[in-house]
Amino acid sequence: MTIKTIALSLAASAGFGLAGVASAADLHTQAISATCMSCHGPGGKSLGAIPSINGLDKDYFVKQMKDFKSGARQGTIMKRHAYGYTDAEFEAMGAYFATLK
Amino acid sequence: MTLNRRDFLKVSGAGAAVALTGCATQSASTAAKGNPHVVIVGAGFGGATCAKYLKQWGPNIDVTLIEPNDKFVSCPISNWVLGGIKTMDDITHGYDNLPKRGIKMVKDYVVGVDTAQRMVKLKGGSSIAYDRLVLAPGIEVLTDTVKxxxxxxxxxxxxxxxxxxxxxxxxxxxxxxxxxxxxxxxxxxxxxxxxxxxxxxxxxxxxxxxxxxxxxxxxxxxxxxxxxxxxxxxxxxxxxxxxxxxxxxxxxxxxxxxxxxxxxxxxxxxxxxxxxxxxxxxxRAGEVCAMAGARNDSNGVWCTVNLATFESTTVPNVHVIGDSVLSNLPKSGHMATNHAKVCAAAIVELLAGRQPDPIPVVANTCYSATSDTTSGYVANVFRFEAGKGYVSAPEGGATAKGDELNFAYNESWAQNIWAEVLG
Missing domain, CATH: 3.50.50.60 (FAD/NAD(P)-binding domain)
Known part of the structure; x- marks a missing residue:
């Protein structure tokens, strides 16, 4: 377990962000998912050439992010972004984007 | 005589101590008028995004957004107007959707900030009280430096x-x-x-x-x-x-x-x-930062903040986001939207008396056109680490050559970020 994941689980166990938020996703997950939306559009819904990521199947989302990171899936910019997040965050973001219609 | 916030804290006799826990703001505001009030100065990439996410993540927070201009004119893509491949209309957008999100828009200039009383003074003569203030003025161009x-x-x-x-x-x-x-x-x-x-x-x-x-x-x-x-x-x-x-x-x-x-x-x-x-x-950082005492780096040029919350290192309850911030993060519109999201999440937690996310993440994506059919990009993700600030994740960097696919993504990025900020 890395220091980052320890910090993450400490934050989660402290109940960080769980109360007072409409969605089931914790605020760390919502905030890191919001970093995606500056390119992919509000709620992950793109208006143009950049693919939409709202409503994707969670497992599909997680596999794409892992494949971008490993290089198994070639893209333009996504490898650089995929390296910025942990596998646990891929899972959390995938679960969150699956709920966005 | 009404009890102002400073007196309230004096009476409570524990202003400094409770401020550290984030509870002071909540009790003061609750005593005054129920909902906590966040005032944001500047409705650019940072300020408008911060307003939107404050309402999304903290529906009980009253948000006032002060902006002197009628329209949002985007710096990203403005070079394309100079090149004749886009028009001023293409980069000009209205603020019509923000009030629909419950954001109170005030068209005015800020002429003073009283951080002790937590009041913003407007050119129009009125004053607005805040529990937390977010300054997102963008840059002030130092026109005096070139004779x-x-x-x-x-x-x-x-x-x-x-x-x-x-x-x-x-x-x-x-x-x-x-x-x-x-x-x-x-x-x-x-x-x-x-x-x-x-x-x-x-x-x-x-x-x-x-x-x-x-x-x-x-x-x-x-x-x-x-x-x-x-x-x-x-x-x-x-x-x-x-x-x-x-x-x-x-x-x-x-x-x-x-x-x-x-x-x-x-x-x-x-x-x-x-x-x-x-x-x-x-x-340098916009003038309103100086009014609040937040333009506080050694040269009095930029604003130093706690990068996990974007709260000023010297002025409590005042946050600064976007180009005015001194940090290792690039001064881009895209980065300003990321400052805004981290800041909004932190304010929601602080106003509720909870601990802000100790490990926030920001990302930068910046496309540049190299011709009317080609673009390239630079992209980095930065993760906050206590004692270090934002650390760039591996594999960040720029393309060595522009191409048509990235030009299409460049255009799409602009449409999407404008919708994200103003939609």
């Missing part, structure tokens, strides 16, 4: 066009009026400045226009920096491939004076004559 610039600017002869708007439209007109065989002189401020790749993209966009409309023309780029400050490979490739012989690049050439009558830019090496002059002076 003669202010007169030339007032006369409409020389503009910086480093804030998109009327100056963008005027610079485009000057380029259109320039005869074939003319010289366009542009200066690049010494770093840090808003949008590191912006000057070099501008050179590409103007070169793309000249190549088609007035191919005998030249561009002289006077750079105050020792080298191309961002995406060097991408821009060198474009200049050599698409515009050979058109762009003359002079590093270490900061202008100290401009003459809008003789049309000369002076550096310590040369007097450079041009037909269109575009001088971009150095910049």
């Amino acid at each position: 003669g610039f202010k007169d030339a600017e007032a006369a409409g002869k020389v503009v910086h066009a480093w804030k998109a708007g009327e100056q963008t439209a005027l610079l485009r007109k000057q380029l259109e009026a320039m005869p074939d065989g003319g010289v366009f002189v542009m200066s690049v401020p010494t770093a840090p400045y808003r949008c590191p790749p912006g000057p070099y993209e501008r050179a590409c966009m103007v070169a793309n226009y000249f190549k088609k409309a007035k191919p005998k023309s030249k561009i002289i780029l006077l750079d105050g920096n020792p080298d191309i400050a961002s995406k060097k490979g991408l821009f060198m490739n474009a200049w050599n491939t698409y515009y050979p012989g058109m762009i003359e690049y002079r590093p270490n050439n900061a202008p100290f004076a401009v003459d809008g009558t003789k049309m000369i830019v002076s550096t310590e090496f040369d007097d450079v004559k041009g037909d269109v002059l575009n001088v971009v002076p150095r910049q």
